[in-house]
Amino acid sequence: xxxxxxxxxQQAEQNAAxxxxxxxxxxxxxxxxALILPFFALLLWLLAGSLITxxxxxxxxxxAPGKSTLPPWFVFLSFLTPVIVAGWFxxxxxxxxxxxxxxxx
Numbered sequence: 861x862x863x864x865x866x867x868x869x870q871q872a873e874q875n876a877a878x879x880x881x882x883x884x885x886x887x888x889x890x891x892x893x894a895l896i897l898p899f900f901a902l903l904l905w906l907l908a909g910s911l912i913t914x915x916x917x918x919x920x921x922x923x924a925p926g927k928s929t930l931p932p933w934f935v936f937l938s939f940l941t942p943v944i945v946a947g948w949f950x951x952x953x954x955x956x957x958x959x960x961x962x963x964x965x
Contacts, residue, residue, distance in 0.1 A: 891954070898950050902943050909939025 917932035 891957075894954060898947075902947055906939060906943055909936055912939070 913932045913936040916930060916935050920932065
């Protein structure tokens with residue numbers, strides 16, 4: 861009687877361990893997929909900066925050519941600088957993050 865209970869108990873332990881391993885496996889997205897959203901956000905930011913730079917240059921040229929308070933290159937530079945800084949920080953953290961294969965090991 862004891863051998864039957866012991867055999868069933870050992871089989872239950874093996875089944876429980878296999879189910880736990882299956883449940884802890886998480887489908888992780890590919891590493892490059894994490895670059896899509898920031899890339900498009902930075903691209904949209906640069907497009908907005910380009911549009912505003914073009915508008916400032918056009919308004920300065922047509923409305924007040926001699927009284928430009930803010931040069932267009934400064935406007936574009938104020939959009940380009942955060943893109944470079946944010947892009948550098950993001951790529952740096954992305955490179956330093958552990959890959960999914962090392963997480964599961």
